[in-house]
Amino acid sequence: MPELPEVETVRRQLEPLIAERRILGFRVMPGAERLLRGRSGTEIADQLTACAFTTVDRRGKYLGLNLDNGQVVVVHLRMTGSLRFRAAGCEEEPFTRAVFELDHGDQLRFIDVRKFGTIDLVEQMQDALPELGPEPLSDGFTPDALWQALRGRTQPIKAALLDQRNVAGIGNIYADEALFLSRLNPEAPAGSLRPGERRALHAAIQQTLQDGVAHGGASFRDYTDVDGAEGEQQYFVRVFRRTDKPCDDCDATIRRIVVGGRATHFCPRCQPVRQRTRQIKSTRPARRGSADGTIKPR
DNA sequence: CGTTACCTGAAA
């Protein structure tokens, strides 16, 4: 569920809550062992115990909880994962899958209905990450950097935006929103974007992600922050899950299609299929002139 | 490239 803005919101909240806090224990609930990706709860617990958390980093949709021994707890929330910071006595949330016991009787809880989320313990955050594209809110993310990832690709631009190897952190909500803001049809081939369209898409990606962060993320279904509070970004979306509702800009009816296997929402009037540059054969006048480009006067 | 699997609950 959580995309870059939701994960960044969690990162910002989590860091001051867990910095300098000592880890007294760690446990995984029965039936949830797969979130450790093959490692045992006791193995992780042995390494974590007596460490303290320091800072919290984010890369794409991954969180890196740094430890004072240099190791990193890398968390991915996938579809329904969330982290909660609570006092130990506080009633345990349903679907709590793992718990970090901290000093002073506090807990960092990992909650995840669908059990797709992951927790890794590694020497470097990098060790737990797959190949990821540039951070879209960093200085290195330029229209040209975006184009380097998209050029030559024939897949729909929507699918390309969801591919974390192209740009890190965009998910289904912000992909649809960025395409709406840049007036691009989600099915346009990624490599077909012209320079102005690339600049528009680059700006739209940054705009929509920044808005998402500013509103504390989007809570359409399961997402909540570290305190259990919902974000506000769902009140500001232009197309995502607004199927059959009128477009804010032109009043046309928002449509829902499937692109790259994912629900995709767009305005057919604001985001039309781009017309081909070439004219239609029947209306194109017969070619005049010779091979060297010269045209004889009639 | 598109499709399926991974899980489980909520909504249709």
Next chain:
DNA sequence: TTTCAGGTAACG
């Protein structure tokens, strides 16, 4: 009962 879900990895 069936469909759908903010993500990714593994298929064919």
